[in-house]
Amino acid sequence: MKKAIIGGTGVYDLYPNCYSKTINTKYGEVVVDIVNINGEEIVFLARHGKGHTVPPHLINYRANLKALEMLGIKYIYATAAVGSCNENYQPGDVVILTDFIDFTKNRTLTFYEGGEEGVVHTNMDNPYCPNLINKFYEASREVGLKVKGEAIYICTEGPRFETKAEIKMYKKLGGDVVGMTNVPEVVLAKELGMCYSAIGIITNWCTGINATDIVLHDIQGSMNKNKEKIMETFLKVFLEKKLDQDSCKCKDSRIKL
Template sequence: MAKLAIIGGTGLTSLKGLEIVKREVSHTPYGEPSGPLVHGELAGNEVMFLPRHGSGHTIPPHKINYRANLWALRENGAEKVIAVNAIGGIRADLTPGRLAFPDQIIDYTWSRVNTYFEEGLTHVTHIDFTEPYCSELRQLLLEVAEDVGIDAAGEGTYGATQGPRLETRAEIDRLERDGCDMVGMTGMPEAALARELDLCYASIAVVANVAAGRGEGEITMAAIEQHLMSGMESVRRLLETAVPRC
């Protein structure tokens, strides 16, 4: 069985049910990861866990050291990565608390260091990113969601925005015209870096709110936290069954 790593996002800074074996501080050529790697067992299977925003949720999306995070996981043996991402729902069926497994992504971020292939190269390197998520791992997550009765959207295009502010109504209108079904701030460059490292990478996206202009009134952090609480319970149930099958 390939060694599995889980990257926790907003609402998942720790993993309930994870029996911790050790915490390990990693140093990489690209700086420090978001925090120590947590090694443990979930549902009787070895996993690594890394909170993307730090254990205290203090690192904003545009300041995350994505290169260090993925490098540290790979150097510690990870071959598969399940990333948990909080999103805003653009498509009507992506309602708060629901899960989705995106199959495409559009990158609207800027100024983030987004590749390992930039210095000391013997040749210019390009990666195929036609299908940005690992189809094998996505399919497994889909099957498990069906098996355990979790309502989830099986596909969708993730629009990755810079943050940390939320988007304007006009920006969401633009994303929808571009074909985006959901919006988030942490999907890129994480997915591309995983591909550069040959990691099998898939996302469990949790709808934290309806995107700007798709609901009534302002988007509040109180509402986001409430929706994430119910969504993350579904994530934990999904992982408990998925991890032994990865």
């Protein structure tokens, strides 16, 4: 198994015909679903757990990524439900994440904490794999999925939504969308030498950007609008496109001292 999909809010129910596997890592236990499609096994990991039971600030990100490494995963596509602070990106739009700004506060951000693990720095020139991004663009055109554009992702601690003042600041810093889960996920994938790309599904306007309140049914509706096409695009890349880690620098991101 080399390919995995990490699903965020609203994408857990697309593959009923699969089997579950439990992986015991040094950071905790992780349950994944494995789908066999035309002889190719694709791993699916529900970021918040089955039934969306784990809030963003308590997700065991290190266990999740370590479990995927133990399964031999090299390529990861992820979905992320995000709010928009860019008036050009509306609820229901699909964007490709290209960079992030981290405003989390209490999360363990690395596998490398000194001692036996050593001191390791990680290159963040391209946090999201350019090769997977290009393949997603190509496949999205083939399946008829409209990608609205690219976005800089602001990651907040959650689980609360952001204040008007915070969103105003994030927007001034260059953020396009705001979410609660992509950091440290993208960082840990990079530390493990994986190719990782995340697709943002805009579910709502950020606080203060539009007069519309953030409500659950709007979030679910925005997710439902495009989630099947996004998954179809992921699978088209994984099953039909040539992937090669020599065409990017993801596997060489770690700098050990």
